[in-house]
Amino acid sequence: MKEQIEQIRKNAISEVEKATDLRQLEEIRVKYSGKKSELTVASREISTLPKSERPVMGGLINQVKKEIEQLIKEKEKALAKEELTKKLETEKIDITLPSIKVKRGSKHPLTRITEEVEDIYVSMGYNVVSGPELETDEFCFERLNIPKGHPARDMQDTFYITSEYLLRTQTSSMQARTMEDNKEKTPIRIICPGKTYRRDDDATHSHQFNQVESLVIDKNISVADLKGTLEMFVRKMLGEDLDIRLRPSYFPFTEPSYEVDVTCFKCKGKGCNLCKQTGWIEILGSGMVHPNVLRANGYDPEIYGGFAIGVGLDRLAMFKYDIPDIRLLYQNDVRFLNQFDKCDRN
Ligand code: PHE
Numbered sequence: 001m002k003e004q005i006e007q008i009r010k011n012a013i014s015e016v017e018k019a020t021d022l023r024q025l026e027e028i029r030v031k032y033s034g035k036k037s038e039l040t041v042a043s044r045e046i047s048t049l050p051k052s053e054r055p056v057m058g059g060l061i062n063q064v065k066k067e068i069e070q071l072i073k074e075k076e077k078a079l080a081k082e083e084l085t086k087k088l089e090t091e092k093i094d095i096t097l098p099s100i101k102v103k104r105g106s107k108h109p110l111t112r113i114t115e116e117v118e119d120i121y122v123s124m125g126y127n128v129v130s131g132p133e134l135e136t137d138e139f140c141f142e143r144l145n146i147p148k149g150h151p152a153r154d155m156q157d158t159f160y161i162t163s164e165y166l167l168r169t170q171t172s173s174m175q176a177r178t179m180e181d182n183k184e185k186t187p188i189r190i191i192c193p194g195k196t197y198r199r200d201d202d203a204t205h206s207h208q209f210n211q212v213e214s215l216v217i218d219k220n221i222s223v224a225d226l227k228g229t230l231e232m233f234v235r236k237m238l239g240e241d242l243d244i245r246l247r248p249s250y251f252p253f254t255e256p257s258y259e260v261d262v263t264c265f266k267c268k269g270k271g272c273n274l275c276k277q278t279g280w281i282e283i284l285g286s287g288m289v290h291p292n293v294l295r296a297n298g299y300d301p302e303i304y305g306g307f308a309i310g311v312g313l314d315r316l317a318m319f320k321y322d323i324p325d326i327r328l329l330y331q332n333d334v335r336f337l338n339q340f341d342k343c344d345r346n
Pocket of ligand 1: 169170171172251254285286287308309310311
């Protein structure tokens with residue numbers, strides 16, 4: 001029996017030595033310490049030995065068991081280390097390789113223009129508000145001194161959802177909404193940028209476009225305030241060296257009304273194809289809030305007055321970025337949009 005155990009010991013040692021991975025080692029462990037292992041079987045046979053030999057044999061079996069266990073433990077450590085080294089070797093990263101380029105988006109030119117306009121007005125103490133695109137006939141027209149059948153409605157032939165609701169044709173609807181909401185009659189200084197809709201479709205008109213409305217209501221507001229604001233806005237937006245020109249015009253909700261031209265920023269007023277040789281470019285509509293509009297929205301025109309400005313943001317973007325066709329702004333062609341990526345890094 002002693003020789004037999006000695007043989008088991010030898011076999012175990014050589015098998016452990018030969019093991020090349022942790023799985024093999026686990027098999028060896030089961031083979032030599034499991035219930036059916038040779039050593040376990042041998043220890044059961046101790047009872048058949050003469051009494052005097054039993055303790056010696058028992059001691060030997062235990063010692064061999066422990067020795068094999070210890071060997072397996074050591075081998076296990078060595079193999080684990082080896083496997084880790086191998087893994088590190090194969091998963092090695094070459095940090096000198098160029099990195100994968102992350103494609104970054106850019107702001108849409110209209111977002112860019114809107115944010116610029118907002119910054120200018122906020123610096124003058126205005127609040128930025130937004131209003132519904134699905135508007136009522138009342139706020140889009142009636143409360144702005146454009147009753148049913150008024151010829152000014154023709155120019156905004158538009159998208160009615162029902163006879164009551166339509167997609168707003170102008171952000172001017174927010175003039176009425178802001179006055180209506182301001183029950184305390186505190187001074188109003190707001191701008192409202194947003195989408196507007198009309199039944200238009202050509203190189204300079206789209207069925208969807210963007211406007212920004214400005215409205216000031218207070219006591220003692222004059223055309224001088226309007227003109228000063230316009231000058232400030234135009235110079236900050238398009239260039240400090242530009243002048244503006246107010247031409248009499250007509251809007252049902254302002255009186256007097258002005259079409260505003262700015263010195264052509266391409267030729268600086270000399271005359272070119274952009275300004276059709278006039279030296280001026282029309283950029284917006286404006287005027288003093290009409291007494292009927294004040295009255296319709298709860299203000300006494302004897303006490304309060306104000307001015308309103310409406311700017312087409314698409315037109316502004318087209319001028320500023322030299323975009324020849326308004327439809328480019330709505331087609332989401334990345335080749336077009338990518339070009340504005342460069343502006344972000346300035
Ligand atoms: N709402 C007018 C338009 O869409 C523009 C405008 C706004 C004119 C405010 C005067 C004052 O044509």
